[in-house]
Amino acid sequence: MKRGGWTWRRALPFAGWLAVLVALAAMWSSRNASAQHRAGRREGHHLRLRVHADGGLPEGEGEGEREGDVDAAVVAPANPAVDPSDAGVTGDGGDLHPIDYAVLVDGGGVPIHTEGAFRSPFAHPRFGRSVRVSVGLMLANVRDFDIQKGTFHADFFLSLTSRRPMPAMDLLLTNGNAEVRETIADTPTFKLYRFIGDFDTDVDIHDYPFDTQELSIEVEDDDNGIDQVRLVPDREHTALDVGFRVPGWETSFIEARSLNHYYPDRFEGDDLYYSRYVFRLGIRRYSTSAVFTVFFPAVVIVLISFLGLWLPREELEVRSNSTTPMLPAAVLFHYALIQSLPATGYLTRADKLMMAVYTCLGMHMVISWLWFVLPPRLGNKVHRWGLWIGAPLTVVLMVLGIRS
Amino acid sequence: MRPALATVGLALAAAAAGCARSKRYYSHVEVLRVAARRMERGTGLPRMLDVEVRYVDCPGTQTEVIRGGQDFARCFYERNRVGARVGVQIEHHPTRDGEWEWHVLSVGGCARPPDHNDEASFETVQECRDVFAYGQRIGFRCDRIPQRELLARCPWFRRR
Numbered sequence: 001m002k003r004g005g006w007t008w009r010r011a012l013p014f015a016g017w018l019a020v021l022v023a024l025a026a027m028w029s030s031r032n033a034s035a036q037h038r039a040g041r042r043e044g045h046h047l048r049l050r051v052h053a054d055g056g057l058p059e060g061e062g063e064g065e066r067e068g069d070v071d072a073a074v075v076a077p078a079n080p081a082v083d084p085s086d087a088g089v090t091g092d093g094g095d096l097h098p099i100d101y102a103v104l105v106d107g108g109g110v111p112i113h114t115e116g117a118f119r120s121p122f123a124h125p126r127f128g129r130s131v132r133v134s135v136g137l138m139l140a141n142v143r144d145f146d147i148q149k150g151t152f153h154a155d156f157f158l159s160l161t162s163r164r165p166m167p168a169m170d171l172l173l174t175n176g177n178a179e180v181r182e183t184i185a186d187t188p189t190f191k192l193y194r195f196i197g198d199f200d201t202d203v204d205i206h207d208y209p210f211d212t213q214e215l216s217i218e219v220e221d222d223d224n225g226i227d228q229v230r231l232v233p234d235r236e237h238t239a240l241d242v243g244f245r246v247p248g249w250e251t252s253f254i255e256a257r258s259l260n261h262y263y264p265d266r267f268e269g270d271d272l273y274y275s276r277y278v279f280r281l282g283i284r285r286y287s288t289s290a291v292f293t294v295f296f297p298a299v300v301i302v303l304i305s306f307l308g309l310w311l312p313r314e315e316l317e318v319r320s321n322s323t324t325p326m327l328p329a330a331v332l333f334h335y336a337l338i339q340s341l342p343a344t345g346y347l348t349r350a351d352k353l354m355m356a357v358y359t360c361l362g363m364h365m366v367i368s369w370l371w372f373v374l375p376p377r378l379g380n381k382v383h384r385w386g387l388w389i390g391a392p393l394t395v396v397l398m399v400l401g402i403r404s
Numbered sequence: 405m406r407p408a409l410a411t412v413g414l415a416l417a418a419a420a421a422g423c424a425r426s427k428r429y430y431s432h433v434e435v436l437r438v439a440a441r442r443m444e445r446g447t448g449l450p451r452m453l454d455v456e457v458r459y460v461d462c463p464g465t466q467t468e469v470i471r472g473g474q475d476f477a478r479c480f481y482e483r484n485r486v487g488a489r490v491g492v493q494i495e496h497h498p499t500r501d502g503e504w505e506w507h508v509l510s511v512g513g514c515a516r517p518p519d520h521n522d523e524a525s526f527e528t529v530q531e532c533r534d535v536f537a538y539g540q541r542i543g544f545r546c547d548r549i550p551q552r553e554l555l556a557r558c559p560w561f562r563r564r
Contacts, residue, residue, distance in 0.1 A: 233543045235532060242526040250549070257535060257543030284549070288502075 098124040112269040118227055120272035127167070127228050134161045135219070135277045136237025137256065142215060142246050142281065148342045150203045152215050153196075156279075157184075159237055160191040166229065172222040174276065175200050205341055208348040209290035212252050215281045220261060225272035231258045233277065240281075249283035256280070294350050295402060297333055298357050301326050302398055305364045309390050313371050313379045323364045330357050349404060356401025360394045426497030429560050433457035433492045433511065435484055436467065440477065453477035454524065455511060460489060462558035464531030465546075470508050471524040472516040479514035488512070496560035506560040529554075529561050 102111035102121040116125025136159040145152040154176075160166065165188035176199035185192040201216045221229050233256035240254065257280075260273040308322030334354045341348070347355070367386035371379060436458055440450035451474045459466040472480065484490055490512035499505050507518040518525075530546040531554060550561045 235544045235546075238544075238546075239528065243523070252549055253545055253547045254530075255535065255543065255545040259542065278543075282548075 098122055110268045118272045119269040123225055123227050123272050130226060130228050130230050131162050131164050131166050132230050132232055133166055134234035135231050136234040137279045138239050138241060139281060140241040145246060147203055148340065150201050151198055153198050154217060155196045158193045158195060162189050165189055167224055169224065170222040172220050173197060174218040174220050175216060203342055205344060205348050206346060208341060208350050209285055209294045210287060210349060212282050212284040217279045218276060220274055220276040226260055226275045229275055231275040231277040233258055246283050250286055252282035252284040254281055294337065298353055301330050302357055302360050305361050306394050309364060309387050312383055319368055323361065323368060327361050330361060352404035353401040356397045360397050363390055363393065426495055429494045429496060431459060431461050431492050432489055434460050435486050435488050435490060438486055450477040450481055453480055455480060459558060463554050466529050468527035469525055470511060470516060471522055476514050476516040480512055483514065484512040494560045504563050
């Protein structure tokens, strides 16, 4: 009994020191895991993919340390009170990069996930339910819209709000470059950014000069697939700034959509979708300006030639002068119009109008030339029939050209 | 012939003048927000007031932030509260560049003479709808150019 008591007294200090050592080891392991995770985030997905696919590790990472990450994250969650389904959100599962626990099925190639909905090494099956993130956008300014290049400069605020904590996000402007990217707020459930940058957009000039252009701003989270983050447009917080105007255009609509963006397979098992937020500003050319800069000159050109149809053969010189010079005038006018537009594989509305103008002018010239081709005795008939056929046909062609 | 032409000319001029005449409308709004700007020392009453309202009689989402001076601020502050539905008097008139604009002349029984230096008042006139793809809601779209239905019920939103 006495001997047993002595044994317990000797063993207790050893047990105490052992516990301290275990605690220190756990802390050291956890710190390394966090440091490696942060470094991995900076490197980005593509670097990680390249290095791991080669079967090696990024510089500075040891095999043992990587295994330690797995143990620390899976066995010893940092916050045991949190629902395991939200493990990645709160930082424990988040410390572990998804590719770190993807497995090599055939001993080589692309590591994949055998659990969860996606095989991609960038999927995060241990993350739990994806976080629904409401995206608001307040467009402060748009300038330098170049319809020929399809570019514009925009200044906007982007807010991300969620009920549950978001994972670390790396927002990417997929159709532009941000000159300024200011983080105004960055909390787990609310983030606010300001972006200023240049963007590309598709241009549709089928209806030119009555065209409406859509200026798009596309945002995608570069780090997390839809198994972690789902971007949802927030109608209440999508707006244009007070006094917002795009010079030369009137604001037609604003639109926001979310879509699941799927990249064509970049590697084997690349099946992860990424949530993309798309904001569109619709701007419409002022119709008054369109009428006076395109339609009015075209109609005047045809009208001058049209009036020449009433002149008889005796006034052939005057008649020719009212028609022939209108053709180069129309060509120059058309040339000036298309200078400001991009090359297209289709005819714009203005092109169709100009086709009608060319046809009318050509017809008027042909009617005048008939006097030279046909015998003089038919001179009066040419004049009469030219007037009766040419005049209504001109009106019909121009109406068709304007309405096309 | 000449008198006939003159008559037609006069009639056209009169019609044009009639079309471009300003008009007053009366409608109802819901008070969404009341924010006092610049309080008066001593009394604690506002010297300037921003009132955000929503036009309840108009389709779509038509909101306006109306800033008013001291008399308006005191009157509105004492008489109205957030959530109340009150009357609003609007003047719709042509501008120098041929477009149209409107001004709120009174809200909730309080006169609000517009100040041409006011750059804080603004309105958001839009009609929003959800956008669907294959039966799934994927976003929304808000038209900023007033549609026929809106103009039929609330003509002061016409800008052209």
